[in-house]
Amino acid sequence: MSQNKQRLSWLEMLKVNQRAYLLFYKRYPRMILSRFALIIWKALTPYVGIYFSALIIEELAGAKNPGRIHFLVLLTLFLIAAGSLVTALLEKWKNVQSAGMWLKIKKILSEKLFETDYVNLDETKNMELYSAICQNHNSAGWGLYRTLEDCEALCQTVIVILGGASLTLSLFTSQVPESAGKYTILNNPLFVILIALIMLAVTCISPVLAGKAGRYLTSLADIHNLGNRMFSYYGHLGYDTKKAADMRIYRQDKICEKYNLNKESTFGSRGVFARYQKGPVGFYLAGASAVSGIFTGIAYVFVCLKAWAGAFGLGTVTRYVASITRVYGGISTLITTMEDMRSNAAFLNMVFEFLDIPDHMYQGSLTVEKRNDRKYEVEFRNVSFQYSGSQEYALKDVNIKFEIGKKLAVVGMNGSGKTTFIKLLCRLYDPTEGEILLNGIDIRKYNYREYMTIFSVVFQDFKLFSLPLGENVAARTNYDRELVTEALEKAGFKQRLAKMPHGLSTCLYKEYTESGVSISGGEAQKIAIARALYKNAPFIILDEPTASLDPVAEAEIYEKFAEIVGDRTAIYISHRLSSCKFCDKIAVFHHGTIVQTGTHQSLLTDQTGIYHTLWQAQAQYYT
Template sequence: MQKKAEGVSLRETFALHRRAARDMRRVAPGCFAPFILCAVVEAASPYAVIWLSARLIDELSTLRRPEILGRWVLWTVAVSAAAGMLKAVLQRWKNVRSELFGKQDEVLYTENFLRMDYADCERQETRDLFSQIQQNANWSGWGFSCLTLFCTQAVQGITGILGAAALTVSLFTRKVPASAGRLTVLNHPIFLAGLLLLIAAFTCMGPALVGRANAIWNTLAEQVRFGNRVFSHFAFMQPGKKEEDMDRRMYRQGELAEHYLSTVNIFGMGSPIAKASYTIVGPSKALSAALSAILSGVVYLFVCLKALGGAFGIGSVTQYVSAVTTFSGNAALLLSTVSHMQANAEFLKTIYTFLDIPNSMYQGSLTTEKRSDRQYDVEFRDVSFRYPGSDIWALRHVNMRFKVGKRLAIVGENGSGKTTFIKLLCRLYDPQEGQILLNGIDIRKYRYDDYMGIFAVVFQDFQLLDQPLGANVAGSAAYDRARAEKALTDAGFGERLAAMEKGLDTMLYRELTEDGVELSGGEAQKIAIARALYKDAPFLILDEPTAALDPIAEAEIYSKFDEIAGDRTAIFISHRLSSCKFCDEIAVFDKGAVIQQGSHAALLADSGGKYCALWNAQAQYYTE
C-alpha cells in the first residue's frame, strides 16, 4: 500500500526554502548569483530576438527598404551574438558553482555532527535520519540540491512572464478594421476574455498535472530509500579496500550480493515505482505536454485570424505567437516550480529534523583549573548509566577515586563496562544516576570544551586523516615539529619516521595523493598514541592501546609506559593482563560493576577472585 502524502502548505514550503537558501549562502557565499544572472539572460534574450525578427519580417513583407533591412539584420545579429557570448560566460560560471554547490551541504551536516551531543550523535535514530537524507539526495537530488534548480526556474519564469507580457499587450489592443467584415467579431471582449481564460486554464492545468506526478514520488520515498540502501551497499561495494576485497574472494560474497539484488525489486519491472511511472506519472506529464501543444494551436489560430483581418502585419504574427506561447510556458514553469518545491519541502523537513536536534547536555560555565602540578582529583560517586533506548544498565553503582599521577588499569571481559566508564569520564555521556567529580565539583558544571581539554584518549576505533603525518599527530596544520617528532619516538614510531624521505610532511594514505604512505594497523596505532602524547593533557587514556601491535612492539610500549606518561594520570583498558603488572592499581569490571580493585600482586593473591581467574586463563597459553 502506498502511503498518502500529508502535504505541506505553501507558507511552510516557502519558509523552509528561504531557510535552506540562507543556510547555503552562509556556507557558500554568492552561490546563487550565477544561477540568477544566467536565468535572466536565458529568459530575456529570446524576446529581444523575437521583437527584432518581427520588425525584419514586417519590412520584408512591405516596403523592403535595403537600409532599413540592413539595420534590423545588424541589430538582430549583434544582439544574438552578445546574448550568446554572455550566456556562455555565465554558463561556465554557473557550471563551476554548481559543482561546488553539490558538496556544500555536507558542510552543514558536518557542522551539526560536531556540534551535536555525542549521545545524540551515536543514537541509531540519528544515524537513520541522516541516512534518509543521503538516500533522498541520491535518489533524485531532493533537499538542498534542488535549490539552484528552483532559483533558476523561478527567475526564468518571472523574467519570461514580464517579457512576454510586454510583447503581448498590443495583441489585445490592436483592433481588426471594419473593412474585415465578419472578422471584426474578434474585437469583441468575449473573444479576448475567452482567450485569456483559456491561456490561464491550460497554464494552470499543466503544472497541476506535473504536481500530481511529483506528489506520487513522495509516497514512494520510503521504498526508494530502502532500495538505495540496498544498491549502495551491494551494487556499489567500494573497490580497493583490502579487507573487503579479501573477504569477497574468500567467501564469494559477490554471489550473495547478486542474489539479494535479484530478489529485492524496488526499481525493476512490476515494482511500485514502475507501476506509478506508467499509470500516473507518465500519463500526467504526457497530458501536460499535450495541453501545451493544444494551447499553441489555439493561439496560432487567433493571431492568424487577426492578421488576416488586417489588425497587424505578418511580422507581428511571429511576435505574438512566440510571446503568448512563451508566456504560457514560463507561467507553467513558475507554477510547476512551486509544485516541485512543495514536494521537496517534505524532504527539507527531514533535513531540518536532523539539523535541529537540540543539545540536551548542560554545557557548564566554570573554567577547568589549569594546574601546573597536574593535581587533579577524580571521583565516581555511585554512578549508574544505561545507553539511550536500552533497559540494561551498562554501569551500576560505580564508586572509584583516582590516585593522581598514578597508573590505573581497567580490565574485564567484553561488555563489562570498561569503555563506557571512559566515555563517562570524558563526558561523552552523562550518567543517569550519581556524580562524577573533578576536584570535588560535578564535571557537568565545567565548560564542556574546557573539561575535554584535560584528556588525551586513544580509542579502539581511532581515526587518522589523509593528511601529513605531523598534522595528524598535532591535530593542526601549524604545530611544533620537534614536539611531534618526540611524541612519535616515544610511541615507538621513531625508526619508521627516520625511514620516511619527507619525514613529518609524509602524506598518510593515497586518497588525496599518489605518493601517500599506507600504514599497517600497528603503525597507525603508534601514531594514534603519539597524538595523545602530543596533546600533553593531564589525563592519558588508552583504550586497548596495543591491540594491533606485535608482542615485541607491545613490550616496548609497556616498558616505556612510565616514562611516556610522565606526571600524567594514566588510565588504560586492556585484555592482556600481563600489561597490568606495572600499574599502581587495577580495577576489575564485571557486568557494569567494579568488583575488585587493588595492585596486581594483591588481586592475584585472591585466588577466588575474578582477576586471578582471568590471569590463570591467559597464563595457561604461555606456561607448560
C-alpha cells in the same frame, strides 16, 4: 524510516523553502548572487531577439528601407553577441561559486554531526534520518539541492512571464479594422476574455498533469533509497580491500547475488521496482504534451486570424507567437515548479528536523584552570548510567578517585562497563545518576571544549585519515614538526618514519593520492598513540593500545610505558592483564560495577576475586 511524509500546505511550503534559501545565502552569498544574476539575464535576453527580429520582418514586409534594415540587423547581431558574451561570463562566475555543490550541502550536514551532543549520534532514529537525507539527494536531488533549482526556476519563470506578457498584451487590445467584416468579432471584449480564459485554462492543465507525474515519482523515494543503499553497500564491498579478501576466500559474492542483487522480489521483472515503475507516469506526461499542442494551436489560430484581418503586420505576428509561447512555457514551468517545491518541502522538513535536533547536555561556562603541575583530580561519586532506551544500567553506583600522576588499569570482561566508564569521564555522555567532579566541581559546570582539552584518548576503534602523517598526529595543518617526530619516536614509530618517502608529509592510504602509503594495524595504532602524546594533555587514556601490535612491539610499549606517560594521570584499559603490572592501581569492573581495586600483587592474593580468575585464565597459556 519512511520518506513518504504528509504533503505540506502551500504556506508551509513557502516557509520551509524560504528557510532553506536563506540558509544558503547566509553561508554562500556570492554563490546565490551569481546564480540569480545568471537566471535573470537568461530570462530577459531572448526577448531582445524576439523584439528586434519582429522589427526586421515588419520592415521587410512593409517599407523595405535598406538603411533601416541594415541598422536593425547589425543592432540585433550586436545585442545577441553581447548577450552571449555576458551569459558566458555569468556562467563562469556561477560555476566557480557553485563548484562542489554537494560538498557544500554535505558540509552543512557534517557540521551538525560534529557539533551535536555525542549521545545524539547513538540514537538510531537520528542516524536513519541522516542516511535518508543523503539517499534522497542521491536518488533525485531532493532536499537542499532541489531548493536551489526550484527557487531559481521560480524566479526565472516569473521574469519570463512578465517579459512575455509585456510584449503580448497589445495582442488583446489591437483592433481589427471595421472593413474586416465578420472578423470584427475579434474586437469584442467578451470574445477576447473568453479566448484568454481558454488559453489560461489549457495552460494550467498541462503542468497539473506533469505535477501528478512528479508527485508519483516522489512517492518512490523509499524504493529509490532502498536501491541506492543496496548498490552503494555492495559496491563498497568490491573495493574495500579488507572485505574483498573475505569475499574471495569464502565466495561471499555468490551470497550477495543470490540474496540481494539478483533477488527476484526486489529487482526482477515482477519485483517491487518494476511494479512502481509501471505506474501512471507515462499517461500523465503524454497528457501534458497533448495539452501543450492544443494550446499552441489555439494561440497560432488567434494570432493569425487577427493578422489576416489586418490588426497588425507580419513582423508583429512573429513577436506575438514567440512571446505567447514563452509565456505559456513560463506559466507551465511556474505551476510545475510550485508543485515540485511542495513535494520537495517534505524532504526539506527532514533536513531541518535533522539540523534542529536539540542538544540536552548542560553547557557550563566555567574555565578549566591552567596548571603546569597537571594537578587535576577527577572523582566519580555514586555514578550510574543507562543508555537511551535501555532498562538496564551500563554502570551502577561507581565510586572512584583518580590519583594525580598515577597509572590506573581498568579491567574486566566484555560488556562490564569499561568503555562506558571512559566515555563518561570524557563527557561524551552525562551520568544518569550521581556526579563526576574535576577538582571538586561537577564537570557539567565547565565549558565543554575546555574540559576536553585535559584528555588525550586512544580509543580501541580509533580512526586515521587519508592525510599527511604529520597532520594525523597533530590533528591540524600547522604543527611543530619536532614535537610530532618526538611523539612518533616515543610511540615506537621511529624506524617506519625513516622509510616514509616524504617523511611527515607522506600521505596515509591512497584515497586522495596515488603516492599515499598503506600501513599495518600495528603501525596505525602507534600513530594513534603518538597523536595522544602530541596533545600533551594532563590525562592520557589508552583503550586496548597494544591490541594490534606484535609481541615485540607490545613489549617495547610496556618497557617505555613510564616514559610515554610521563607525569600524566593515565587510565589504561586492556584485556591483557600483564600490562597491569606497570600500573599503580587496578579497578576491576563486573556487570557495570567496580568489584575490586588494588595493586596487581594485592589483587592476586584474593583467589576468590574476579581479577585472580581473569589472570589465571590467561596465565595458563604461558606456562
